[in-house]
Amino acid sequence: LQHLEAKIENKVSKDFPTVKFLNYKNRKRILVTGGAGFVGSHLVDRLMLAGHEVIVVDNFFTGRKRNVEHWVGHENFELVHHDIVRPLYLEVDEIYHLASPASPPHYMLNPVKTIKTNTLGTINILGLAKRVGAKVLIASTSEVYGDPNEHPQSETYWGHVNPIGPRACYDEGKRVAETLSYAYMRQEGVSVHVARIFNTFGPRMHMNDGRVVSNFILQALQNDSITIYGSGKQTRSFQYVSDLVDGLVALMASNYTQPINIGNPVEHTIEDYFVRYIYNESQLVTEFALIIKDLVGTNSKIVELAAVEDDPQRRRPDISRAKKYLNWEPKVPLAEGLKTTIMYFAKELQKTKHSQKN
Numbered sequence: 001l002q003h004l005e006a007k008i009e010n011k012v013s014k015d016f017p018t019v020k021f022l023n024y025k026n027r028k029r030i031l032v033t034g035g036a037g038f039v040g041s042h043l044v045d046r047l048m049l050a051g052h053e054v055i056v057v058d059n060f061f062t063g064r065k066r067n068v069e070h071w072v073g074h075e076n077f078e079l080v081h082h083d084i085v086r087p088l089y090l091e092v093d094e095i096y097h098l099a100s101p102a103s104p105p106h107y108m109l110n111p112v113k114t115i116k117t118n119t120l121g122t123i124n125i126l127g128l129a130k131r132v133g134a135k136v137l138i139a140s141t142s143e144v145y146g147d148p149n150e151h152p153q154s155e156t157y158w159g160h161v162n163p164i165g166p167r168a169c170y171d172e173g174k175r176v177a178e179t180l181s182y183a184y185m186r187q188e189g190v191s192v193h194v195a196r197i198f199n200t201f202g203p204r205m206h207m208n209d210g211r212v213v214s215n216f217i218l219q220a221l222q223n224d225s226i227t228i229y230g231s232g233k234q235t236r237s238f239q240y241v242s243d244l245v246d247g248l249v250a251l252m253a254s255n256y257t258q259p260i261n262i263g264n265p266v267e268h269t270i271e272d273y274f275v276r277y278i279y280n281e282s283q284l285v286t287e288f289a290l291i292i293k294d295l296v297g298t299n300s301k302i303v304e305l306a307a308v309e310d311d312p313q314r315r316r317p318d319i320s321r322a323k324k325y326l327n328w329e330p331k332v333p334l335a336e337g338l339k340t341t342i343m344y345f346a347k348e349l350q351k352t353k354h355s356q357k358n
């Protein structure tokens with residue numbers, strides 16, 4: 001048997017990134033819905049490298065095959081083109097449920113579909129988890145706190161969401177996804193974990209994502225104007241994608257079942273530097289647009305556009321729960337993560353230019 005194991009290990013490492021060899025007892029069958037997306041594909045890398053069997057289910061609305069193409073053909077990997085609004089029947093041990101558009105322009109494109117994905121889709125995933133007895137992790141969001149009256153946001157805060165505004169399809173969709181998770185836990189004994197994810201960035205973000213990180217980097221790289229929506233006084237706290245993946249894996253491995261914030265607590269205004277005096281925070285608030293300008297070394301102008309409707313004004317996670325129960329906290333400093341991301345977008349721009357030429 002050892003001889004056979006060694007043979008398999010060699011075969012695998014010859015053609016693919018080196019994966020750990022796990023015997024059948026330790027190897028899990030893991031479903032990642034939305035696994036071809038930005039966060040999902042980084043999670044898939046982590047799970048594959050650890051030696052698990054990974055099934056990605058994705059409808060490729062915002063995800064791309066190229067995000068996971070380096071695993072296609074690997075015997076531990078399966079890519080299934082499927083829309084989770086329809087039922088799915090698989091046999092798995094764990095489910096990371098990430099399928100849902102995440103950036104505001106994407107989820108507002110087809111609000112009805114966004115609601116269906118987060119409600120009907122989540123029912124199907126919980127039904128599947130119930131049938132096969134799988135542990136399930138639901139990717140929820142800081143958007144469940146809406147435009148918060150409590151700062152920083154801790155998990156005990158119930159939120160301040162406009163139920164009929166343009167963001168409601170996503171915010172309320174995720175709130176129902178959480179409600180469904182705890183209903184399945186209480187009524188059906190499903191083992192659920194709920195991660196409330198705060199703004200995350202990194203390579204493989206979609207070029208047309210429309211989120212602040214990709215917009216500002218692309219604008220800076222092309223010497224275009226950097227677009228501030230509204231006053232720029234609004235704040236966000238940005239975490240690098242590898243920190244998020246650490247948090248998700250730690251949460252799945254834990255027995256903790258209450259919602260848990262996964263985010264970086266270092267807060268930035270989008271542009272306006274007066275905010276740091278207004279709020280008199282002990283934590284330094286720095287302007288995100290200027291950080292990007294500085295790192296890219298661009299002459300881009302900064303322009304102020306109309307504010308977007310229902311834009312949350314302040315966002316910073318209280319991560320004491322994650323520290324206490326998961327022994328998790330983010331490790332990657334903003335500038336370090338941004339440098340990697342800027343390099344990624346610079347290469348993507350080069351590729352686009354190259355393909356336009358040919």
Ligand code: NAD
Pocket residue numbers: 033034035036037038039040057058059060061062063064082083084085097098099100101102103117121139140141142196197198199200201206
């Ligand atoms: P993404 O858009 O890159 O990935 C989402 C993936 O889900 C895509 O591959 C998409 O094709 C797939 N998908 C969407 N609808 C589907 C459906 N009906 N059936 C099957 N697949 C479907 O977004 P992301 O940033 O990787 O986000 C992943 C998850 O994390 C989402 O659930 C999102 O709500 C959550 N989240 C992300 C952030 C963030 O800052 N990135 C913040 C909070 C929460």
Ligand code: UDP
Pocket residue numbers: 086087088089090123124125126127128129130131
């Ligand atoms: N479901 C699924 N895969 C499964 C089991 C269930 O997609 O392996 C779907 C099923 O279509 C159902 C939903 O999950 O609509 C909820 O399942 P549950 O067992 O809770 O509900 P019921 O089937 O009793 O309506």
Ligand code: UDP
Pocket residue numbers: 103104199210211212213215216227228229230234236270308311312
């Ligand atoms: N934003 C901006 N310019 C842009 C894109 C976004 O000023 O080109 C602002 C947006 O209004 C919000 C913040 O940046 O206040 C973060 O927006 P994003 O869409 O990245 O994520 P959100 O946290 O709102 O889901």
